[in-house]
Amino acid sequence: MMKYYIENLYLEITRNCTLECxxxxxxxxxxxxxxxxxxxxxxxxxxxxxxxxLCGGEVLLCDKELERVYFNIKTNNIKVNYISIITNATILNSNILKILKELSLISNLQIYISGDKFHFMELEKKKLVDIRNKNVRILKELLNAKCWDYQYNEEYKIDKVGNALLLTQKDIDEINSWKIKTNYKIKSEYETNLKRIRHASPFIVNNSIFRYIQVDACGNISPIYYSYNEEDNLAYGTLNNENSFIENIKLIKKD
Ligand code: SF4
Known part of the structure; x- marks a missing residue:
């Protein structure tokens, strides 16, 4: 059976999270x-x-799912150049550390730790700052330099979707008063952006699949970067059918 190369694969491992930023x-x-x-x-x-x-939600809530990703890569002998995980670092246990170590042995594992001002407002509210910082130290120790703490990232780009739809003008004024570079996008710009993303849908040449494929936690194949509420209308297709992953990708029509 023909096997395929994929340039960029995004898996939304979970929609659960420990925070509500x-x-x-x-x-x-x-x-x-x-x-x-x-x-x-x-x-x-x-x-x-x-x-x-591998993204979420909070990916480190998902021992079983991460183990399954590792198992599949290992048993199918798949070469993965980079594996990236985005986490808020509020949750860590010995089993998760074991899986992360295993992933780091079969690929270049990179851990990105979210830490902008919004995350810290939520961490403070939930009294999780100390736990988060302790977990960051443990992750750095485990993975040496391949672990980036975005605590000092000063550039914010907020799409007005998801929870951000609830931000009021007062919130926006406050955000803009912070001494940081802020880019608060309005929804119409977001929709234009979305069209561009959809236009850049994946395509197949011989046995290679280029651009981006995202599979969301419900099994939808979807364009990258949109909120839960909008996805049912925007998904390219679903994996909850008889077709293989590749057959489903072949069904994606370019706009
Ligand atoms: S932005 Fe906050 S609430 Fe949203 S997934 Fe990340 S950590 Fe969870």
Missing amino acids: AHCFKGKKQNINMPLNIIDKVFKDIDKIDFLL
């Missing part, structure tokens, strides 16, 4: 993790990935 473009958290059979289906026809992003 005011700017979260994912919107209200949901108790949904990516089903294990969808994870199996995604990796079945692949032999190489350049960039694999």
Whole structure:
């Protein structure tokens, strides 16, 4: 059976989270993790990935799903150049550390730790700052330099979707008064951006799939960067059918 190379694969491992950040473009958290059979289906026809992003929600809530990703890469002998994980670092246990270590042995594992002002407002509210900072130290120790703390990232780009739809003009004025570079996008700009993203839908040449493919936690194949509420109308297709992952990608029509 022909195996495929994928340039950029984004997996939304979960929609659950330990935080509820005011700017979260994912919107209200949901108790949904990516089903294990969808994870199996995604990796079945692949032999190489350049960039694999595991995102959420909070990915480190998902021992079972991360283990399944590792199992699939290992048993199918898939070469993955980079695996990136985005986390808020509020949750860590020995099993998760073991899985992260395993992932770091089969690929270049990169951990991006969210830490902008919005995250810290939420961390302070939930009294999780000390735990977060302790976990960051543990992750850095485990993975040496391949762990980036975005605590000092001073550039903010907020799409007015998800939780950010609830921000009032007073909130926006306050954000803009911070001594940081702020880019508060209005929804119409976001929609234009979305059209551009959809136009850049993935395409196949021989056995290579270029651009970006995102599979969300419900098994939808979707364009990158939009909120939960909008996705049902915008998904390219679903993996909850008889077709293989590749067959589903072949069904994607360019706008
Ligand atoms: S921004 Fe990240 S950490 Fe904050 S609620 Fe959304 S998914 Fe969770």
